[in-house]
Amino acid sequence: MISRMPTLLIRRSEDKELLWLVRHLKLTPARLTLVLADRGTNSVPGPVGECEGPILVLDGGRRRTGTLPVMLHLAEGTPLVPADISAQAEMIEWMIWTQRVFQPAIAAGRRLRAAPGSASCSAKALALQQGAECLEDLAEHLQDRRFLLACEPSLADLLLLGTLREAPLAGFDLLPARPLWHWLARAELHFGIDHEQA
Secondary structure, X not given: OOOOOOEEXXXXXXXXXXXXXHHHOOOOOOOOEEEEEOOOOOOOOOOXXXXXXXXXXXXXXXXXXXXXXXXXXXXXXXXXXXXXXHHHHHHXXXXXXXXXXXXXXHHHHHHHHHOHHHOXXXXXXXHHHHHHHXXXXXXXXOOOOOEOOEOOOOXXXXXXXXXXXXXXXXXXXXXXXXXXXXXXXXXXXXXXXXXXXX
């Protein structure tokens, strides 16, 4: 049986962290076929059904869907996934927090800035409060750490990077929060992402 190279379908504008990961790990073109699609486009060979996130099609047709499962699969065995099981668990906790708490808070702030008259004053205040609390929690955690898991970067840092870079677009100023600003500079440098890169 001929082994097929894995194929990753990602949405160009919404899966930037996966694009960064693929580039950082140098997975293409030798180890991965990358398909960039516009929103709503699905060009992975064979039926994949409806899926809101990225799709990784493996040899034999097996699939991984969603940002976290795909990131974990692609980075398995690399320094971005700690060997220690306790550190792995902490990394996954941070990734879940980023997706379920931080990303929605920043997205809500961005929506309110894009359409300021579309929400009540209480909704605006709640969105700003949630975003501010997330940033405070992050700043406190990173006060004496170089990365989320202490000294070494992990997938959790890469996932967080995409959202934290959007915080100013939601109306949050990172400059006064020195731990966040320093972490952002370190993470961008490690993953090879220019500060102005979209």
